[in-house]
Amino acid sequence: MGNKKYSKRQSNKSSDTFGCLPTNKRNTGPASTARKLTRVDADTKGARHVPLSQVAIDVIRQIKRRDGARYLFPSRFDPAKPLGSIKHSWQTARxxxxxxxxxxHDLRHSAASFMINSGVDLFAVGRVLGHACYQSTQRYSHLANDTLLAAVEAGAKKQAVDWAA
Structure with missing residues (x-):
């Protein structure tokens, strides 16, 4: 019962939650863009820190903030609260x-695939995705193998040795 892994989401009013970035000028805290991390409160697994690329940081910094909002995506009705759902916004954007x-989720899968195909190891990809066990990340292992095979073929082609002769 006391095991944090299986307990309900922990609420911490003083910390940032989904989509929140600090609004202070010092740029400190769990969602600091200076540290390229943001805190995400997932419904099922609790809060975790997610690394962000510089491109993501640049996009986030361009988003206009509402007065009094402490969340990047605040509620339409109360800027002091986070957006409850992105369903309508996502459907409109799509x-x-x-x-x-x-x-x-397709975007999450694509990001993992791009990381694997760029040579990032499965352990690191699993950590970025927040996988608790390596088996969850194993579904991407075929991509790593394909990348390795492509590397071997590229090397063989570069050698240009005709072994059949």
């Missing part, structure tokens, strides 16, 4: 970008 039935 429609305007002509992305069909693309799900947010």
């Amino acid at each position: 429609y305007e970008a002509k992305l069909g039935d693309l799900r947010i």
